[in-house]
Amino acid sequence: xxxxxxxxxxxxxxxxxxxxxxxxxxILHLLQRGPMRVTDILAEVGGSxxxxxxxxxxxxxxxxxxxxxxxxxxxxxxxxxxxxxxCRAICEGIEKAAEQEREAIAQARALLETxx
Amino acid sequence: xxxxxxxxxxxxxxxxxxxxxxxxxxILHLLQRGPMRVTDILAEVGGSxxxxxxxxxxxxxxxxxxxxxxxxxxxxxxxxxxxxxxCRAICEGIEKAAEQEREAIAQARALLETxx
DNA sequence: CCCAAATATTGGCAACCAATTATATTGCTG
DNA sequence: CAGCAATATAATTGGTTGCCAATATTTGGG
Numbered sequence: 001x002x003x004x005x006x007x008x009x010x011x012x013x014x015x016x017x018x019x020x021x022x023x024x025x026x027i028l029h030l031l032q033r034g035p036m037r038v039t040d041i042l043a044e045v046g047g048s049x050x051x052x053x054x055x056x057x058x059x060x061x062x063x064x065x066x067x068x069x070x071x072x073x074x075x076x077x078x079x080x081x082x083x084x085x086x087c088r089a090i091c092e093g094i095e096k097a098a099e100q101e102r103e104a105i106a107q108a109r110a111l112l113e114t115x116x
Numbered sequence: 117x118x119x120x121x122x123x124x125x126x127x128x129x130x131x132x133x134x135x136x137x138x139x140x141x142x143i144l145h146l147l148q149r150g151p152m153r154v155t156d157i158l159a160e161v162g163g164s165x166x167x168x169x170x171x172x173x174x175x176x177x178x179x180x181x182x183x184x185x186x187x188x189x190x191x192x193x194x195x196x197x198x199x200x201x202x203c204r205a206i207c208e209g210i211e212k213a214a215e216q217e218r219e220a221i222a223q224a225r226a227l228l229e230t231x232x
Numbered sequence: 233c234c235c236a237a238a239t240a241t242t243g244g245c246a247a248c249c250a251a252t253t254a255t256a257t258t259g260c261t262g
Numbered sequence: 263c264a265g266c267a268a269t270a271t272a273a274t275t276g277g278t279t280g281c282c283a284a285t286a287t288t289t290g291g292g
Contacts (some may be wrong), residue, residue: 008216009141013137020130074270082206091126097178097196169241171280
């Protein structure tokens with residue numbers, strides 16, 4: 001495969017990995033309402049301070065959020081709205097998968113009924 | 117946090133993880149052209165047969181692809197077009213991030229020039 | 233029925249990731 | 263500048279993931 005193409009896949013995968021964590025998704029969801037201090041994020045998502053800070057660091061390094069210091073507080077904000085596009089697409093996918101599963105179950109049941 | 121919301125984030129994260137691998141992305145990219153046999157996928161993406169098979173299994177389990185047997189061959193096909201929406205969004209994000217970085221570098225350089 | 237080709241599965245190992253605990257940094261206030 | 267509150271950064275550890283090698287399964291052909 002073209003090595004440049006391979007690099008692109010590496011980058012996409014890296015970005016997806018930065019996103020693929022429930023707590024990080026929760027944080028992004030929170031920040032959708034507007035910038036927040038770490039303390040407040042912490043209060044909402046729960047977990048240890050160190051952990052939340054680390055997740056914020058990962059999101060920041062990936063460029064999904066930015067932060068700005070105001071005195072003793074640090075405010076985080078969404079820097080890349082495309083994450084929400086991604087989440088919507090994923091959710092669509094989940095809904096489709098659920099529907100397919102429902103259909104499969106219905107078929108299986110029909111099969112059982114027939115065989116009675 | 118609402119436990120139901122938490123479950124949603126778990127599901128999204130799980131799905132993202134299934135997607136967050138260069139080889140799996142390469143496979144999906146290949147399959148965009150149409151259904152393919154495992155052997156042909158193998159020839160294009162490289163790597164061991166076992167590895168490709170495992171990645172295909174992960175994609176299948178996540179519902180991103182389906183497979184159908186035809187004699188001795190198994191054809192895989194994209195089952196969920198939303199993955200491409202996701203990839204496009206991610207790519208947009210990468211482009212934005214790159215541009216921001218370029219700007220930051222330009223600013224830093226300007227600062228250095230000024231200080232001469 | 234046995235062989236060969238296509239595909240899947242398993243076991244082991246190294247790399248990576250996430251959570252925790254402890255420690256460091258930063259900025260305000262008295 | 264001492265001390266506190268907010269945040270970030272190690273260091274450790276248990277669990278997960280990816281890769282490889284070997285083995286098993288499935289299917290068509292002789």
